[in-house]
Amino acid sequence: MNEILFRLKYNSLLHWVINGKIISKIFRVKEKAYRDYQLKHSLQKYMPAFDVLSDVIKHLIYLLVVSFASFNANDFVIWFMFLMVGGFSTKILNYDADMQILFQSFKIPFKDIFYFKLKRRFINRLSYALIFPIGFSLIINDFSYIPLMVFSIFFFMYFAESFTLLIFKIKKPAVIQYPLYIGMVVICLAFGFLHLNFYYLMIPMVIYLIASFIVIRKQKRADLFFDVFMKNIRDFDESIKSLDDLFTKETEMDKNVNPEKSLSIIQKYKSYNLYQYLFLSRHKRIWFKPLRNSILIQLAVYLVFTSILYLDIVPEADYQLTIVTLTNAYIFLLYLFDTGQKLIKAYYRNGDYHLLHYAFYRRKNEVYKQFLIRLKDAFVFSLVPILIGSFFSLIWIFGLKMPVGPTFNFIISVIFFTLFFNIHYLFIYYIFQPYNYDLDKPRFILTLFNIGIYTFAYMDKPWLAYKYLGVIFIIILIFYIIISTILVYHFAPKTFKYRD
Amino acid sequence: MQLKIENLSKSFGDLKVLIDLNYTFEKGKIYAILGKNGSGKTTLFNCISEEMEFDKGNIYLDDEIINHQDVGFVYTEPMLPLFLTGFEFLTFFADIHQDKGLNRDEVDSYFDRIDFNEDDRHRLIKEYSTGMKNKLQMLCIILTKPKVLLLDEPLTSLDLVSSMNMKKELLKIKDDTIMILSTHILQIAKDISDEIVILTKGKLLDVDETADDFEQTVLEILQDE
Numbered sequence: 001m002n003e004i005l006f007r008l009k010y011n012s013l014l015h016w017v018i019n020g021k022i023i024s025k026i027f028r029v030k031e032k033a034y035r036d037y038q039l040k041h042s043l044q045k046y047m048p049a050f051d052v053l054s055d056v057i058k059h060l061i062y063l064l065v066v067s068f069a070s071f072n073a074n075d076f077v078i079w080f081m082f083l084m085v086g087g088f089s090t091k092i093l094n095y096d097a098d099m100q101i102l103f104q105s106f107k108i109p110f111k112d113i114f115y116f117k118l119k120r121r122f123i124n125r126l127s128y129a130l131i132f133p134i135g136f137s138l139i140i141n142d143f144s145y146i147p148l149m150v151f152s153i154f155f156f157m158y159f160a161e162s163f164t165l166l167i168f169k170i171k172k173p174a175v176i177q178y179p180l181y182i183g184m185v186v187i188c189l190a191f192g193f194l195h196l197n198f199y200y201l202m203i204p205m206v207i208y209l210i211a212s213f214i215v216i217r218k219q220k221r222a223d224l225f226f227d228v229f230m231k232n233i234r235d236f237d238e239s240i241k242s243l244d245d246l247f248t249k250e251t252e253m254d255k256n257v258n259p260e261k262s263l264s265i266i267q268k269y270k271s272y273n274l275y276q277y278l279f280l281s282r283h284k285r286i287w288f289k290p291l292r293n294s295i296l297i298q299l300a301v302y303l304v305f306t307s308i309l310y311l312d313i314v315p316e317a318d319y320q321l322t323i324v325t326l327t328n329a330y331i332f333l334l335y336l337f338d339t340g341q342k343l344i345k346a347y348y349r350n351g352d353y354h355l356l357h358y359a360f361y362r363r364k365n366e367v368y369k370q371f372l373i374r375l376k377d378a379f380v381f382s383l384v385p386i387l388i389g390s391f392f393s394l395i396w397i398f399g400l401k402m403p404v405g406p407t408f409n410f411i412i413s414v415i416f417f418t419l420f421f422n423i424h425y426l427f428i429y430y431i432f433q434p435y436n437y438d439l440d441k442p443r444f445i446l447t448l449f450n451i452g453i454y455t456f457a458y459m460d461k462p463w464l465a466y467k468y469l470g471v472i473f474i475i476i477l478i479f480y481i482i483i484s485t486i487l488v489y490h491f492a493p494k495t496f497k498y499r500d
Numbered sequence: 501m502q503l504k505i506e507n508l509s510k511s512f513g514d515l516k517v518l519i520d521l522n523y524t525f526e527k528g529k530i531y532a533i534l535g536k537n538g539s540g541k542t543t544l545f546n547c548i549s550e551e552m553e554f555d556k557g558n559i560y561l562d563d564e565i566i567n568h569q570d571v572g573f574v575y576t577e578p579m580l581p582l583f584l585t586g587f588e589f590l591t592f593f594a595d596i597h598q599d600k601g602l603n604r605d606e607v608d609s610y611f612d613r614i615d616f617n618e619d620d621r622h623r624l625i626k627e628y629s630t631g632m633k634n635k636l637q638m639l640c641i642i643l644t645k646p647k648v649l650l651l652d653e654p655l656t657s658l659d660l661v662s663s664m665n666m667k668k669e670l671l672k673i674k675d676d677t678i679m680i681l682s683t684h685i686l687q688i689a690k691d692i693s694d695e696i697v698i699l700t701k702g703k704l705l706d707v708d709e710t711a712d713d714f715e716q717t718v719l720e721i722l723q724d725e
């Protein structure tokens with residue numbers, strides 16, 4: 001299997017080199033290199049070493065991003081939450097072309113592919129556990145977290161794969177997944193707020209480890225799981241896609257669309273308003289569900305925070321520091337439940353890609369008209385989180401007599417970041433149009449922006465405590481929206497194009 | 501009205517697809533461009549509609565550089581937003597093109613023109629067959645009466661009745677439009693067009709459709725490539 005995968009990767013790399021005009025000239029690569037089996041054979045034994053090396057480079061890049069963002073040990077909470085989020089989806093069963101070829105063309109049993117990828121994933125986690133905890137501890141100058149970090153890395157790898165096995169027979173796994181997900185985030189944040197020893201988190205981890213191991217072994221879950229896949233061999237694509245097809249599944253329209261109300265909607269809306277209304281009403285799973293989940297978590301966090309204030313656990317002197325932690329957590333939640341990027345992907349794949357083939361859709365005034373409608377909707381999406389944040393802020397000021405200054409800064413930060421996360425990707429979309437139809441080759445500029453936002457969400461932000469932050473945020477927001485809108489008006493007709 | 505192409509060249513890497521191509525298309529005629537697969541028909545259309553930048557040359561519409569807003573392009577693969585119903589899309593399309601005389605209250609009559617089943621109008625486009633999508637796409641473009649109408653491999657996916665209806669619609673707007681269709685099916689070219697042009701070796705060649713040895717000539721030219 002290793003050999004087959006190597007040939008596949010080698011061929012795709014070679015294809016890329018041959019097609020790159022300059023690169024092919026530098027390396028003097030000709031198409032006949034595809035048939036050079038001897039070369040492939042001799043390179044094959046180095047493949048695992050290349051793979052591990054590429055893992056190590058990725059870990060180091062990640063460490064570099066974190067080192068730009070990190071200032072103190074509180075970042076452990078953020079890192080832990082990122083690790084946890086990654087632990088909710090299987091990495092072994094991710095659908096990819098390699099897996100399909102191994103299964104369909106070479107008829108390699110599913111069980112073998114599973115264990116092969118499991119082994120590969122373990123090596124990846126091992127190199128991560130060796131590099132990241134030490135590097136991270138050096139950055140924050142605190143080595144006490146190393147054992148917990150190493151344990152967590154392996155635990156969440158086990159969690160991702162074992163959880164998939166545990167819930168694969170359940171018809172609606174989301175019923176279990178979401179409450180568990182929300183519960184874990186809240187516990188993690190509570191640990192951060194209350195400054196509890198993070199080593200206590202190992203207790204539920206160890207309990208899960210033992211319980212899941214017993215269930216999987218006793219019920220022979222893995223064997224059952226493999227059987228299900230083998231039986232579905234004819235519908236392999238669908239079976240695997242239903243598990244995890246990241247690129248297209250996230251932009252799919254809702255399943256139960258009822259066009260019967262269509263005529264009354266047509267009476268009510270016209271032109272781009274009609275288009276946008278129908279689009280949003282048929283893609284609720286992309287924006288409504290994440291918004292609802294984000295609001296539920298926000299409510300839970302605000303309630304925990306209000307209870308802490310009410311019970312006087314936080315002394316008034318520490319209020320400012322605690323509100324900064326809350327703002328950090330809020331930004332992180334916005335990042336996690338960000339619908340902006342998913343929505344523009346769906347705008348592109350399900351509508352704009354097709355309509356951009358029509359000349360009328362590329363006219364300056366048409367592009368701008370639709371942009372403004374989408375911008376308005378982005379504001380509407382921000383309204384509920386802003387209202388909830390404002391409501392709790394008023395309770396803290398008038399009900400619990402907390403200082404006005406930091407609370408005012410908090411609510412302005414909520415308004416600023418909620419709007420930013422909703423409108424930023426829309427601006428990027430119109431000014432750079434970073435996607436191709438399959439959404440698998442985004443422009444580098446988007447990757448760059450994503451790294452920037454990731455770093456920002458990750459980093460500690462002590463400047464959130466600055467006295468006049470609220471005023472500064474208001475000014476930045478107004479300028480950001482005005483400048484971006486002007487840029488869209490002038491440049492989008494040239495930049496907003498389809499890419500295959 | 502004339503569409504004039506001067507010294508148009510387009511290459512993809514080492515592959516020269518269009519080489520100093522010169523041709524003049526006139527209003528009121530339907531031109532059929534015949535060519536083998538990969539001969540550059542779609543590339544030529546993409547250059548005319550400004551979807552693709554070309555290496556060299558000029559394209560004029562009435563002595564002025566062509567504007568993509570004057571071109572209607574019917575693609576081989578229908579381009580439609582799948583989350584809408586056919587009726588919703590055509591209503592939206594009519595709203596946008598009010599300046600071209602389209603009226604959202606007449607959407608049903610537009611569908612009638614291409615014999616589009618009443619129930620299908622209110623189904624999601626996602627559920628349409630390729631033929632139905634093609635009909636809808638072609639209808640939209642025809643309704644806007646573009647100055648230049650490009651049809652890339654049209655009619656091939658349509659059933660007999662739809663194909664006949666669509667031909668009628670094309671003939672209705674023929675007098676006000678420069679209409680160019682590409683195909684690799686000789687019969688379609690002969691049926692609908694006034695002029696048949698062959699795209700070979702990166703250039704356009706006229707052939708006399710009325711000549712006795714017309715089919716033989718076409719075959720010889722294409723085999724020579």
